[in-house]
Amino acid sequence: MSEASTRLDRAILQLSAVVVLGSITAMLDMTMVTVALADLTRAFGVSVTTVQWVNTAYLLSIAMVLPLTGRLAERFGSRAMWLFAITVFLAGSALCGTAWSSESLVVFRVVQGIGGGMIVPLSMMILMQAAGPERRGRVMAVATVPAQVAPIVGPLLGGLIVESVGWQWIFYVNVPICLAALLLSRRGIPDDGRRERRRLDLPGLALLSPAIALIVYSLSLTGTADGWTLPLVAGATLLAASVLYALRAPTPLLDLRLFTYRGLATASVLSFLSRLSIFGALILMPLYHQEVRGHSALAAGLLLAPQGLGTMLALPFIGKLTDRIGARPVVLSGIAVTALGIFAFTQVTANTPDLILAVSLLIWGIGIAAVAVPVSTAAYHGLPPALIPGATSAVTVVQTVGASVGAAVLTAILLEQTTRYPGLPAAAYADTFQWILGFTVLTLIPALLLPARRPLSA
Numbered sequence: 001m002s003e004a005s006t007r008l009d010r011a012i013l014q015l016s017a018v019v020v021l022g023s024i025t026a027m028l029d030m031t032m033v034t035v036a037l038a039d040l041t042r043a044f045g046v047s048v049t050t051v052q053w054v055n056t057a058y059l060l061s062i063a064m065v066l067p068l069t070g071r072l073a074e075r076f077g078s079r080a081m082w083l084f085a086i087t088v089f090l091a092g093s094a095l096c097g098t099a100w101s102s103e104s105l106v107v108f109r110v111v112q113g114i115g116g117g118m119i120v121p122l123s124m125m126i127l128m129q130a131a132g133p134e135r136r137g138r139v140m141a142v143a144t145v146p147a148q149v150a151p152i153v154g155p156l157l158g159g160l161i162v163e164s165v166g167w168q169w170i171f172y173v174n175v176p177i178c179l180a181a182l183l184l185s186r187r188g189i190p191d192d193g194r195r196e197r198r199r200l201d202l203p204g205l206a207l208l209s210p211a212i213a214l215i216v217y218s219l220s221l222t223g224t225a226d227g228w229t230l231p232l233v234a235g236a237t238l239l240a241a242s243v244l245y246a247l248r249a250p251t252p253l254l255d256l257r258l259f260t261y262r263g264l265a266t267a268s269v270l271s272f273l274s275r276l277s278i279f280g281a282l283i284l285m286p287l288y289h290q291e292v293r294g295h296s297a298l299a300a301g302l303l304l305a306p307q308g309l310g311t312m313l314a315l316p317f318i319g320k321l322t323d324r325i326g327a328r329p330v331v332l333s334g335i336a337v338t339a340l341g342i343f344a345f346t347q348v349t350a351n352t353p354d355l356i357l358a359v360s361l362l363i364w365g366i367g368i369a370a371v372a373v374p375v376s377t378a379a380y381h382g383l384p385p386a387l388i389p390g391a392t393s394a395v396t397v398v399q400t401v402g403a404s405v406g407a408a409v410l411t412a413i414l415l416e417q418t419t420r421y422p423g424l425p426a427a428a429y430a431d432t433f434q435w436i437l438g439f440t441v442l443t444l445i446p447a448l449l450l451p452a453r454r455p456l457s458a
Helices: 010-044 053-076 078-097 102-131 133-143 145-164 174-188 202-221 229-248 256-260 262-292 297-325 327-347 354-378 385-420 425-442
Strands: none
Touching (some): 010 102, 010 174, 010 297, 053 202, 078 102, 078 174, 145 297, 256 262, 262 327, 262 385, 262 425
């Protein structure tokens, strides 16, 4: 295999630029909102638990549309669905900016999440189909740029916007970005020609989407309210029914037979655990800096920037390294680096030097890159091109559910620890970060099952 055959040519780079512009809207929004949570609690006069649903509702709506995305892309084409997703996200963003209460904001976030939920898997479908197996590591490094730029730009931009013009503009700022993405996408994304006339799996949708919503809802209630067991049991029952149905249905909404591919199955477990930790930390860290350290939203954004910076510095090397030596050794190294970065946060006090936290976040960010890119690449190991849309939907469902569970569970743990340490909020955060460290170490088990070698050319 020659160097020329694996080089990212101009066409792929141009396509990547258009896709990244569209993808970054959803990722920026998610990170900007985390910095604004403290201001939203004050603006609406509600608790952290209540305002957390601004994020959870967004993630739940994403999880509910993800199983549909691959099927819709097969039927209408990935280009048409891409334009639709960005349009819905634009409308949802504009509505969020007009919210008058926490309840209305949660509802509008659901609309926004419908578009945002389709954007991420569609971006991966478009790029993976254009790249081919021999260039997937490098293209995946490009595809993950929005997720890595967002932690740098999002908190800074969000903090600046909240302090200068108000929280409403963390949503309004998406409008011009989406308009630019729509304009460029109409000419820059080719029609892939997919028009498969398969019936929509309504029974599968009726079982899977409520199952995910009920399970995450019940987890968000643990430690904070009674009555969480009923939705958990109901969600688990629906999930079991959806699994049995999917195994027997000829064309299920979420094809579980895809998980017979070792790379996809292992990458899914890793994605769930890593997203649980990453998104849980994304919620905790801004709150720690604002509630414990007394920093402003802008200062909290600045203090979180080293994590995204570390990831961005590592990305150019991780993609090439994954293509060269395979996913397993890169991911194992990344988990070790991530655990090292997290450790300092398990020891935080109200006076921990900012320099120590910044260096730890930089290390943490490098570890995130070393896990995210190889795991995303390994998910497609050995997959025929025709299975890429379905596999992308499956992986993104797992990732989003992991993020939802992480936000719900770690928020509940934090509230429980706050009760355990009255008057000592720093200790509550330190103990909660120990849970994140534990989830990170747990990822070592599935990482050992990753494919040891890089994928062969098709």
